[in-house]
Structure formats: structure tokens, C-alpha cells
Amino acid sequence: MTAHTSAKTPAGGSGRSSAALTVRGSATGTALAAAGFLLVAGLAPYVLYPVFLMKVLCFALFACAFNLLIGYAGLLSFGHAAFFGGAAYIAAHTVKEWGWSPELGLLAATVVAAGLGLVFGLLAIRRQGIYFAMITLALSQMVFFLALQLPFTHGEDGIQAVPRGLLFGLFDLSQPLTMYYTVLAIFVGGFAIIWRTVHSPFGQVLKAIRENEPRAVSLGYRTERYKLLAFVLSASLAGLAGGTKAIVFQLASLTDVTWQMSGEVVLMTLLGGMGTLFGPVVGAALVVTLESYLAATSLPVPVVIGCIFVVCVLLFRRGIIGELLARMPKRGG
Amino acid sequence: MNAAPNDDIILEARGLTKEFKGFVAVKEVNLQVRRGTIHALIGPNGAGKSTVFNLLTKFLTPTRGQILYKGRDITRTKPADIALMGLVRSFQISAVFPHLSVLENVRVALQRPLGTSFHFWKSEATLYDLHDRALELIEAVNLSPWANHLAAELPYGRKRALEIATTLALDPEVMLLDEPLAGMGHEDIEGTAALIKRVAADRTVLMVEHNLSVVAHLSDTITVLRRGEILAEGPYEVVSKNAQVMEAYMGTGHA
Amino acid sequence: MPDGAMTKTAKTGTAMLEIADLHGFYGESHVLHGVSLEVRQGEVVTLLGRNGAGKTSTMRAIMGIMGKRTGSIRFQGTELIGMAQHRIPRLGIGYVPEERGIFSSLSVDENLTLPPVVKDGGMTVPQIYDLFPNLKGRGSTQGTRLSGGEQQMLAIARILRTGATLILLDEPTEGLAPVIIEQIGVAVRALKARGFTIVLVEQNFRFAATIADRHYVMEEGHVVDMIPNDQLAANMDKLHTYLGV
Amino acid sequence: MFSLLGVPSQVLFGQLLLGLINGSFYALLSLGLAVIFGMLNVVNMAHGALYMVGAFVAWLLLTYAGVGYWGALVLAPIAVGLVGLVLERTMLRRLYKVDHLYGLLLTFGLALIFEGAFRHQYGVSGQPYPIPDLLKGGQNLGFMFLPNYRGWVIVASLVVCFGTWFAIERTKLGAYLRAATENPTLVQAFGINVPVMVSLTYGFGVALAGLAGVLAAPIYQVSPLMGSNLIIIVFAVVVIGGMGSIMGAIVTGLGLGLLEGLTKVFYPEASNIVVFVIMAIVLLIKPAGLFGRER
């Protein structure tokens, strides 16, 4: 919702075609921001600790995936850790125990997360609002207990010492920078998918459903299927993020399947701005930074995080990026 | 169902009944809407008009009874499928997508027939072809100056207009309008009434409306509901002379 | 304030309710556009008007259960706008809503005794049963199992217990069979005789004519006319145009 | 002694009884959640944290004020209730106008704050709380040895649950509550101060959690995270029972406790997830929950 630049005139366009500006104006803005982001992210590992940056990127992708659901389909999932953490186990297991290459491991993680998303979705999608949140929460807790008890996850120990391996048999991921650029590429890829989804015919319907579901139904959309597809997409990308994290940290553990993790991703998204493309990225970066900064102080991390949560909910429901956008000059008319 | 389905009747309800936890909101309603007409449903508040409406569009499931659309039984069909079959409704409380622009609101309806609505990998630009048609529809309801505004920014009456434009975008065979004029200012009422008349030329309209003068002016047939039952039916001239209708709806002082 | 015209027809008693230039909103829609009217002690006054004219909204504005309202509503000299919602009924105003508002999770007895007594001089439960014999013996029935008419009686009855001196009745006859309407008419007259002040929304003005002292006519969110009951016959034509019949 | 499917009856009945004890906690906690949800439409994520606070208040009273178990049984719920009152008045209240989800998020944040603060102060390992002298020892029931204290927990929570049910379903105050759940505007128009009632309801609901905390203190360690995992099961209980249904909360709470006990006998590996499996099944068959009404 920024510039008025009209890059391309829609078919048959004349003066009236300015109607398309809403959409493409924000598209240009996003493209600019994305270019800036790539520049910064490309140089960052020379300044900052790459593992830290990779963590940020994994969580940013996770938050973006989550945001696809809450921000663009209006569904609050309180169980996204199941996909993130569950996929981490899959990636770790396939790579470590079965000796799969990292790209195959990630693919497996994503596919399993998608399957899990489908199951969750089928069960939860029939209810809305808090019911939906509660159901996803409870289902993810089920995954948590499975992760605790299934033999292949190794309970409290987690799957440790996962080899990073050679990406496509070529790139040695144990090199920090190679790993970093791989993660960056995965993030950019995931983000691009989300960006495309949001700005696709499907994304339009999704937004319509979020805005007014009965109306969308009356226009002939079988809204449950759209929501389900959105859910599966979101779950898959959350899984991709989780799998990547497992490869980066060479470990899959229970932490990533706890409901506190589900809460954390909500916080990241809320803090950055629900329903804004870059909000979750900013939110994730802030939360991860804050946590690692706080860990070194004597301040209790959960208290600080909780306070941010409360303040956001009470005062800044639009989040950082949301507030920024809201303060920008409005479109003409 | 029928040996020889009456081609003339596009939408029909038979013995339609809806109970809410023991409370009968709609009772044994038999309704026939003829193709190409404007059919109005009137009645006192709580008579069950909106409920009948919701039943016909499957937003509620009837407790008993049957609904036929073009001779086909649609009693068990899902709401979205009903819409796909050309039976499209509007809502009593304004139903727009508030944070989409006016153009996008209409476009959402237009994009459905493209069949790309699940294509999350396609660009939104594939929808730009629809803009001309969308703007035409927007023009038709006098919303052109607003095309780029968010629907939320429109005044109430304009939202109703937008809703009609969106409904029209589906090019429905039957349009069901629930109080399309409610909340509109005088200036809009006339325009919208004219619009309804215009679009009804090649389709069927069933509407719930309290504004009697409009109903009188627009509709070919009027069905009067009271307490969930049909009290009277017929053209305005007949219905408005019916003593029961006068008592239940128009008031007894009617000369 | 346009009260000059109204005092001429004033009956006995002092002004109980004075509304001046009342505006009301539901969210973004502005539905009351400057309502002004006055009700005196012991009167029965009706609000007439087409569907959507703003009658119900006026009552809701009095009770303070409307999103936003401006202007002035004075009850026995006390300004109601700006007052905490739950204080308003405590001044002695009872409200019988259009949709009756019988609670389904409460029994008839519980429904009946739900509104707290706000003033002395309310009717006792036996007196209520005398007035509405239909309710007798139904105490343990679930509230919404009653027939529509019984529910209407219950809605009125529960207000009578509270001792409220001003009663706002929104379409008490809507959807009711003629016999029951008759009963309600009897009840309203009985209440009047007991000194209650009543504001009544009615579509059925034949019924209204049998009980009211004066009629206010509303159109598009404001009062357009006031007709004393004894001049009703003379103003029939005018009324018909107002009501669009 | 006999055996069922190869399981000695002792073990069976023993686990069932333990399940009933767990069920008592589920019932007490889900009751509070149901009351709050019915009235405020808020999913109180802070419920588990406030349960923990209840236990801690009891421990603090004992450690720093010398107030014993029986005193804490009264004082701790009151303290927690007051905390709830303050939270409702200062924060939750501002969210009724916006999406209900924000209530959930707010209380989630509050839960983090409470748990984090206690964790920071007292560590995670937990503080011991002695069983009151009156309830030491136990009864040999033949099939198992039932510690007196655990027996008391069952009795106390049943009494409180059914007391609450009675208060809500059979008293005047309860009538206000039920009516206000259905139609708050109208109840307000009868001159009842609904906002105050809402505050009190929240206070009462969390006081129940506080009470459960005191009851739990002598059994489990008093630890900052004692509520955080329990609460999810309790949410599942509420979903199964039907959001907002009082009876549903009680019956489902006890029932699921028993079912969990049973699972521990026959298929212990599944005992942690059986509640969630039941939830999935119930949702498929009856989306509104066993005792819930479709909105």
C-alpha cells in the first residue's frame, strides 16, 4: 500500500485501469523491500554470527508460514509447532539414520508436514475462531506426546549429531557460509512462495474468505477447501523451516514441538504485524535477537516476552510493520 | 421428481419447515417462483422471511420439506454449490469484503468462472483481464468514483450497491435479495430500485423488502408471511386488499 | 426544544420523560435524527411509524443500550445520557423488548423474578398471576417453551414486579392472536388504572387507539407529528400517508 | 483378586482410582474455564498459571506467614480471585469489542509472565508442601492403598464442582449469570451491573483454579510449570465437553481422568494422547462437544 507507480497497464486499460493500483502499488513496494533485504542478508554473515542469522531465518520462514494462515485466511493456529518440530524430526531422521542427502531430507520433512497439515486441517477447519485455535492446540499436543514416545525421536534426547552433508552432492554444508547461503536461499524460496500465494487468484479468494466467509460462500466458493489448502501450504512451509533448523543445528528436539513454540510464532507474527508480508520477518528477528540478548542478562526471558505480548495485544494489535503501514499516507481518492 | 416439471417455475419450496429447538420459525411453506419475475416476500418482523431465505440458499438446513431449483432437488446441496448453479443471494446486513477495494470485491466474484481459484502459484496479474467487466458493473451501480476505495470506507448505502454489483458479477439466473434497500438514502433507493428492475429483465429475482412502495412498484408477485406461514400471495393489488394482510402487516386502519 | 406544541394537549400529571434532539447510531449508521417527545405522569403514549422508522431504537436509546447517542433524555428531571447503563432501570424504568427476550436457559419462574425490584409498589407474584392467568402453574417450564403469546405476557409480567413506574413496551401485540391482543389490552388498561406510565410501540394502531392518550408518529429517525387520541379519527388520512398504507 | 484381560484387578482398580483423582483436577480446572468462557467468551490461557499461583500462595503462606493448609484453602483462592479481578478490570475488559482471539493471546501473555516470574524467583525444581497432619496416612482398600489426602481431593473437588453447578443452575445469582450469557444487553437493561458481574465471574473462575492449586500442592511439588502442561489437557476436556457447558466440564473431566487411568492399564504408551484422540473423534462426530450446543 505504498507507491502509485503503475508499472504495467492491465489489458484494455485506460484511465480507469488505475483500479489495479492498490495491488501493484504494494507489489512494487514489496519488491523494493525484498531487494533491500537480500542485500542486507547477503552481507550479514560477514558481520554477525552466521548460526544466529540462520536461526533468525528459520524462524522468519516459520512465522511467515504461520502468517499465511492468520494474516491471509484469518485462522489462528495454536499448534504450528507440530509442523515445525515434527518436520525437524523427519529431516533429522532421514538424513542421519537413512543417510539421505539434505535436500531429500528437507523434501521429506516438507511432505510429512504437509500430510500432518492435511490431517489437522480436516479435523479443525470445520470450526472457527477460538475453537479452531483450541483444536489445533490440542492436536499439536498429541504430536508432542508422539514425539516424546515414538522410538525414532529419542524422547528427551532428541535426534542428535545430524550430519549436514553435501547439498546436491556438491556443496559442503558443514562450511558455515555455505550453510548460511543455503538457508538464505530456502528462506527466499519459501518467502517467494508465500508472496506468490498471497498475490495469486487463490490469495484473493483467501482474503475474501477472511473478510467475510458467508459472503464468499454465497459467491460459490467452497471455503473449507480453500482454507484447507491454505492450511496445508502453511504447514508445509512451517515444516520446511523446521527441517532447515534441524539441519543447521544438527539436532531435532522436543523444544520445537511444544505448545510454547506455537505461542512463540504467534508472538513473532503479532509483534511484526499480522497480515503484512514483512511483519513476521521483523517479528522473528526481534524475538530471536531479544531472546539471545536476554539470555545473557539476569532478566527472566519469559516475563519480558509475556509483557511484549500483553502490550502488543492491548496497544499495538497491528504490530510494527502494521503500524508503520497505517501511518503512511493513504491512497488517494 | 415431477413427471413434467413446470418449466415456468424456476424455484420451488414444498412443505418447507424450520424449527429452532422446538420453536417453529417456518411452517409448511409452499412457494413457487416463476422464471423471469420479481417475487417479493414481505411480512412482519420475525415472520420468517430471512429464515425462508436462508433455507432456500442452504445457509440453514430445513427441518422438513423440499427445495427444487429448475426441477432438481437441491435440499441436500451445499451452499457454495447452489451458488455455482446460478442461485445467488445477498445478505440482510451488508455483506462486502471490507478490506478489499471495491474493484477487488467485484473481481472476487468474477474470477470464479476462470477456474483458477486454487492456483496459488499463478500471478494475480492473470486477473487483470477481469477489470473491464468489473468496472462496468461498478459503473452500473454508480460506484465508479469509489472503485479504488476499500469497501470499509463506503457509506452504508453504497455498500448495499456494491453488494448488488458483486452479486451481478456472478451473472446469476436467480437473485435472492434480502432487504436490498434497507439503510439506503432516498437518493439511492430510486436508483437501486431501477437497477433491480433493469437486471431483472433477463433473470429472476426473489426479494425480501419492507419498503412497500418499492415492492408495489417492482414486484410481479408478493408472498406475505406471518408467523412462519404464508398468509396470502398474489400481485400487489390483490394482496394489499386482503384483510388479513392488512391486519397482520399493513395495519387495520387501511381503508 | 419543540415542547410548546405539546403542552397544549397535556393531561394531568407532570412531565416524566422528556426527550430532546436525540440522535442515535449503530456503529456507523445513524438511525435517530433528532427525536423529541414528552411523556407525562400516568399517560399512555404510542410511537407509530413504519418498519425501520426508529421506534425500537428510541426505546433502546432511553435504556442506554445503543452504541452512541447524543441529545437529551430526562427522566423525572434526571439526565440519562451519560449515565451508567445499569443505573437507568434502577430509576424506575422497565423495558419490554420487541423480541421479548425470554431466556431459554431459565425457567419461567426464574425469568419472572430475574429483573431486580427497583422501587416499592411493584406487583406481587399472585397479583401478576391474577393479571395473566395463563402463566399460573407454568413456573418450572423452560422459558422459551411457552407459546409466543405467553412469552409476551411473561415479558410484561416480569417488569411489573420491579415497581418500575415508566414502562416501555415494544410491539406487545406483534405476532399475537387477536384474543391475546385483547388480553394484553386489558392488562395495559389495568396498568394505566394503577398509575403506571406507559410508552408503547405499535404497528397495530387500531389496538393503540383503544388504550392510548396520545400518538407520536415517527419517520426516518425523528418525530414528525403528534396526534391526541381524541383527534385520531380526524387525522386518519394524514396517518395513512405517514404509515404508507 | 481376579484379573481382567490378564490385568490383575488390583492394578485396574488402582489405576482407575488414580484416574479419578486426576479427573478431579481436570474437572475443577475445566469448570473454571467453562464458566469464564460461557460468560466472557475468553479462552483463559492463563488458567494453568493461576492454578500454579494458587499453589504458590499456599506455599508462601506456609513459609512466610505460618498459615497452614486449611487457612490456605480459603485464602489462596481469594488471593487468586483478586488477581483475576484486577486482570479483568485492567486488561481483558478492553478486548471484548475486538476479536475473541485477542483474549486468548492476552491471557497467553499473562501466563508467560506469571510462570516466568515464579520461575525466575523460585526456580523450576519445585518446593515441597507437606500433607496436613489431619490427612496423613491412608486406607487400605484391599485393591490398593489410598492415601487419605488423595481421597480428600476427590471429595473436595466433587463438592466444589457440584456446589458450583448448583450455584449456577439453581440460584438467583446463577440465573443472572445464565441470562447474561444469553443476552447481556437485556440483563443490563434490567438494571443489573453486567460488567461487574463479568469481573466477578472471571474472579470466581480463576479462584477455582487457585483452589485446585492448593489441593494439588501437597501431592505434586509446588513448581512454576505445574500448570503449563496440565492446562492443555484441560482445554481438550473443555472442547470435548462443549465450550461453556458446566455439566460438560465436570462430567468430561472426571470421565477422561478415568479413561486415562484405564489406558494406563491396557496400553500405557497411549495414556498421554488418549484425551486428544477422544477429542478428535468427538469433533468428527459432534463438533460442538458432548454437552455443547451448536452456535
Next chain:
Amino acid sequence: QVSDNVVRIGVLNDRSGIYADLAGEGSAIAARMAAEEFGNKVAGAPIEIIVADHQNKADIAASKAREWVDTGGVDAIADVPNSAAALAVQGITKDKKRIFLMSGPGATALSGAQCSPYGFQWTYDNYAMAAGTGRALVEQGKKKWFFVTADYAFGQSLEEETTKMVKSLGGTVAGAVRHPLGTSDFSSFLLQAQGSGADVIGLANAGGDTVNAVKQAAEFGITQAGQSLAGLLMFISDVHALGLQAAQGLMFTEGFYWDMDDQTREWSKKFEEKSGRKPTMVQAGVYSAVKHYLKSVEAAKTDDSDKVAAKMRELPVEDMFARKGKVAANGRMFHDMYLVQVKTPAESKGAWDYYKIVKTIPADTAFMDPKQSGCTLVK
């Protein structure tokens, strides 16, 4: 030559959870005490001790260790009570060639299949516990066992080692239940144990979990009914938390007791002044390990891990914790262990007077023969 001119030791342990009392800040104090004995300087470079909380989570431990090594210039990591976390750290220190001084973790794999040239398991291990406690009880005629096991690397390994020991002595195992780390209610596990008809209920867990289990066993009258309870790994802090009333009579294996001789008493007194409590074996072990590490740095005149590790294996361990201790090729430090029994309240003469030492287990029988450990470093 000392890298970045400082010898930095990171004490990574549970500072807030169920192992916080037996390790936690106490371990950091012990490490600092060791550094002070060197005047906070070694091989000409200052010694720096830093701490972090691993919260008993392998992922947190791993990322902290990685961060310390990558960006914090940490030369050695100490303690890491929690075998899962320790296994994760072992992987990283092995990879990045840093010294790992394990005092807390018990899993035998750490000096077995998962051993590292840079990893040293100092204080005890699960084999030692099984060899001590398991043997003692079986020899008393308690042959039928049932395990209540913490479901992670440590618990499983403890159960496994004890099972092997019990079976080798002609005992049987009636069954086992697994519980998650940090369980608060053991009642249904205990009920199962009771139903099994075993002579001994072996608690293959530690810290707060053991304390809870013992307490609830008393609540359910398990010992009155004739079964014995065996805490397979217990610390003095656990006895302290339980109180003698509940803990009396329990028999288990310890690596250290403050009240053994003047040296231990003196050191423990200093420790108590700083921490307010007597040291556990884990804390005392951290002291010993750090001290030995510093000694080796001094001797090698560098903090280069390969050289220091070689020196650590070469030098004898001699301090108040271990007499004539020896580091084996697999990283296991061999020293005497003690079978102790908790005194009755009547026997106890004062604060922290908790143990009777039943017997001393000599180093070579206390620990597993390195050749059988499965560690590839052993030729």
C-alpha cells in the same frame, strides 16, 4: 601459547530445573574455587569462568556450546548434568576440538560409543552406580527388580547397566515404566511397580524426579508393604530435600562425601561459605576436573586442546576429590566410589550429617574396563 590470551572455561548446566540444586550455581562456584587456587592465572594467561543454563534441553545446550566455541573463545566446557545435553555437547566439542569436562552426566556412552579425544567423564557414570548399588542389593537377596526410568539417555542407560548387573548376578527384571523428565506425579508408575511383585523398585532417574518418587512411595506405603526402593543415582542434595525421616535407610552409590577426611571437610567448608550448602559429588567433581585441566594447561604451557588432552591423560589426578585418580584412554577418570546408607534421624548428629559409608569400592571395580566400553580410542 594461549589462544586469545585467556583460558576461558564455560560451566554449562541446569541452573533452574530439577538438577539445579545438585549442579547449578554450585558447580560454577566449584570451578571458580579451582581457578582461585591457581591465582586465576594459568600459563601466563588469566582464567575466565563463564556460565549458562542449558535448562536440561539438548538443543539449548548444543547451541550455547556452539556459540561459546564459535564466538566466545571458550577453551573448555564443564559439567553439563543431563546426558542428552552432554551427548550434544560432546558432538560439538569433538568437532571443534575443545576440552569437555563432564561431571554431571551419567550415560556410559559418553566414555563409550560416543567418546571423544577431548571428552572426560569425571565424577561417576551409570556403570558405577549399577556396580555399586545394584550389586549390593542383589547380594542382600533382592533379586526381582522393577524399574521406574527417566525416559532419556541417562535413565535408559542407567536402567540398562543395572539390568545387566542384576542379571549377571542371577537376578530378574519384572518390568519397567518410563516417565518423562520432570514428572510430578509418580502414583500410577508406583502402582504398576507395586503390582509387579518385585523385591526392588529401582529408580533410574535423578534429582527432583527421584525426590518426588521417594516421597510418593512413602505416601502410598510402598516400603511398609515390603518392597525396597533403590535410588540408583542419588545426591546429598536429594537427601537434604527429602529429609532424613523420608530418606533414612536408603542405600546408594556416591562419588564423594564431604565428611570423609580433613581435606574434604576443609574444602567443603569453604564451599559451604560461598554457596550455603555442602557440595554434591557433581560440584566437587567439577572442581576436580577444572583443577586437573588447569594443571595440564600449565604443564603443556598452551591451551591447545590436543596437547592439553594428552597431558590430562598423562598426569595423575590428585586432589581432595580423587586420590591417585587416573584418566583412561576413553576419557573415564578412575577413582574410588562409596556405597553409602542414609542415617536415621537419631543417628544424625547435625546438619548435613547424612551418610554412613558402608564400603569403599576401589576404582578398578567401580568403573567399567575401558576395553569393554566400546570407545574407539581404546586400543
